[in-house]
Amino acid sequence: MKNLEHIRHSLAHLLAAAVRELYPGAKNAIGPAIEHGFYQDFELSAPISEHDLSAIEEKMRELIKAWDGFARREVTPEQARKEFAWNPYKLELIEEFTEGNAPITFYTSGDFVDLCRGGHVEHISEINPDAFKLDRIAGAYWRGDEKNPMLTRIYGLAFASKEELETHLALMEEAKKRDHRALGKELGLFVFSEAVGKGLPLWTEKGAALRRVLERFIVDEEIRRGYKHVITPDIANLGLYKKSGHYPYYKDSMYAPIVIDDEEYMLRPMTCPHHFELYLSQPRSYRDLPMRIAEVAKLYRYEHSGELTGLIRLRAFSLADAHIVCADKDQAKREVAGALDLIEHMAGLFGLNMGDNYWYRLSLGDRHNSEKYFKNDAAWDEAETMLREVLHERKCHFVEAPGEAAFYGPKIDVQMRNFSGKEDTAFTVQYDFCMPGRFNLAYIDADGAKKEPVVVHRSSIGAIERIIAFLIEHYAGAFPFWLAPVQVAVLPVSEKFQEYAESVFKKLGEHNIRAELDASKETLGKKIRAAELQKIPYLLVVGEREQASRTVAVRERGTGDRGAQTLDEFLALCNNAKN
């Protein structure tokens, strides 16, 4: 990819040259290659808009004809200062190079000279003029410091071939269409309210239906797998998090305390100590272990308003969390494997493929960083080896990530990438040899001795909000029947059939089908179009013929007309779609 980087950086020069020609007095700052392309920062005397990009692009294609390469020339600081007397950004860089005794080099292409450290194509013919495109404009502080002036940053996309550029543009187009923020609005799943506050979504009837289906499904599945689902408070005394040892590691991501009767209460940032308090509420025996304490728990983590992103980063979210108290390491190893089984089962249900849609990352500690990690080298070694073994035994590919562990132990992260290419940890399985000691967790073994357990922290489908964001993008809003917020739309051909349509709608409700009745005065065509935009799996059209024969005309999303069916036939179809 060396060549591609050179192409991209060379194009930043070309962009600077074009802008300097079109906007006399424009001062170019820096212009590096980045993923998918390049950018160049400018101080401009008047603001420009994205409408101006095509003219700039045109100028670039015109100038490139007269370029053949990048002629390097080393200059003295004096020469450099003289050449760039008009450009304070370059002058600042020249001073830095001078202080660092670094060579100062100019690169010239055509009439354009720039201060630069190199990294260009050898000959201009390496650049395919049809394989780049200016993309967008953003503001950027000089050197990323908000105390400095705000510059105009122009982004460009660049690839080796026109085909690659086009593939990328199509992908971006698709990502934009699938963006869960846009789709969430279009499908009416959730809204944000300035009055309520940033990072705090309000779920509409439809979005809440999606959440409810997902939450009930995971709770029931976990109970079937032997988890004990509990409900613990969303706030707790600050002392609890000090006792757990979370406080020093989490205090920057916790919200300010709430004072109640001279005590400080916190919005909880994690569930662990709450579950441990339940564990401690009565004596436990080896026969009780493994004890899988689970909860769909509301958590609060401090996020700067600039970091809030749709449903991916919120100020409050609900985690499908669990803490498995295990008698020993062997039991813990089996429980880690069991947690991965559940994760893969759920991923399979969502149509996600390992390696493709998600992959495992083994996140390790750092023996030299006792500020970030609980100090116990032998325990870290043992735990990391064990998690590595679990992954090897599953014969699955994984990456290792030093310094990404939790403070109390290593973990297996399930990584996902959204359609815009941003990678995030979706779920996680963690091994904890630290907190059982802090909480004096204990059990009585078969031999009557009091022993200390180990704990596996795990999430099955992660934060409900985040997995919904992934699923919206994964399905592009066209949810499978069992997840769809509205499963069936009943569309009377005209008001004449309203009563029959209502009886169909009512019967669907009695069978717990999430249905909607379009009672508007629109034409059938408009009703169908509106329901299709909502990506509803089944549309039932009812008119003269259907009313007379007590049937419904079924249209299936994706496949189209399935003809007339009795309501019982259609309910059977739904029942199959459910399973």
Added chain:
Amino acid sequence: MKNLEHIRHSLAHLLAAAVRELYPGAKNAIGPAIEHGFYQDFELSAPISEHDLSAIEEKMRELIKAWDGFARREVTPEQARKEFAWNPYKLELIEEFTEGNAPITFYTSGDFVDLCRGGHVEHISEINPDAFKLDRIAGAYWRGDEKNPMLTRIYGLAFASKEELETHLALMEEAKKRDHRALGKELGLFVFSEAVGKGLPLWTEKGAALRRVLERFIVDEEIRRGYKHVITPDIANLGLYKKSGHYPYYKDSMYAPIVIDDEEYMLRPMTCPHHFELYLSQPRSYRDLPMRIAEVAKLYRYEHSGELTGLIRLRAFSLADAHIVCADKDQAKREVAGALDLIEHMAGLFGLNMGDNYWYRLSLGDRHNSEKYFKNDAAWDEAETMLREVLHERKCHFVEAPGEAAFYGPKIDVQMRNFSGKEDTAFTVQYDFCMPGRFNLAYIDADGAKKEPVVVHRSSIGAIERIIAFLIEHYAGAFPFWLAPVQVAVLPVSEKFQEYAESVFKKLGEHNIRAELDASKETLGKKIRAAELQKIPYLLVVGEREQASRTVAVRERGTGDRGAQTLDEFLALCNNAKN
């Protein structure tokens, strides 16, 4: 009941006389008649315990033989001060009477003289010595002021007849057995943790199962009735509650704010403004109304630690809440009636009878108190008349309670009494003509005009925690099958049948039956006893015979042995019990 009050107050004298004889130097303060009996406060030189009560009671029964009545004598302040020079409490009262120019009277029975304003039996024979009983001891500040000395208060029970006393004692015994705090612990439904904080219950697997069943049931039932279930954040910007007008009325019951990025966020004390923000997120038409926005919403209300009572008064609770936006008063009237229908339906499912277990209270405003109530006399008149009409049309008995309305309008409260006799508002239906204006709620009517709706606030089963407290006491922990946290216990006769028992247990789980398997080494008798104490509806005993015939021996709570059944037969039985 005049006579009963006289009996009770007379017994307070007798108690004072007995204590003065048994504990020389004891100083009696006041001793009034109260509901079910009387009390008398004392300053004692050494603490006494409830073990001492029988000796005091014996002394009372001995002294009463020498009493015949209460001889009244009016005295001068000087005489009174001289007689009670030893008793600072009486001296304080004497000074008050003197200042108020009230007559000062002594009452003498046998050798015992007390400062008293009267209210005794005419002759001692009116007191049945078998119809009273000393009950318990508590600490009480002199005149209820914590700056004064703490006195010892002895409570007694007293009735006209021995039978009435015994009935009352049996009732108290039953209330104690049914107390949801004791039963909750016995049945392992919830615990409190000092480390987490007061008034914040942690629900165990069993308690959480009960909550889950109840919550899912009410959500599904409301959806069937046309409610739109949403999910909104538990915290919001303080500005939201100022905009809604709740803040001045609720600020004393709200927790301190959480500061996030220089903004103040509150744990929400109510759901209304959150639902209004959702309503406002898009334009609404008359065709959308009535819009029934519902949520099982977590709420936070400030309670002094002294007011926290089991699950009845908590610092956080979940309300089955809804806000019905109505086009006009007529629609609102129908919706109020619909909300009462739902309440009565749910109450019926819980086996609660109107008039007996619950009753309606019409809570009215106060036209002269514009500090407590939104000022609009005509609207109050109209709204109160409407709610009264709804109740009259249902032909149900109700009481009227002036000054118990919400600040934004009158309401119908559903009142319940727990087994200890404490009355509480369990659910409520409120009429709101105030907030639609504050929030600029609007809809476009059929004629194209923009109009202001009215809102009905209602709760179907109230706070989940509170209704569970009521239900625990109502059922004495023996929940009907559909609500029972554990529905079936599988009891292998010995370890030999463990494997078969596990296959039965597994099959029950697959059919979503909440089952428990007793894998302990206890005898069958002990296993049965343990499961019965947990009030589990069905016990399935599996031994030699059952394993051989692939059956289970079914024991039903309350009715006993139902003989051997195949698992399919038993599952059918469960299915019927469910409906």
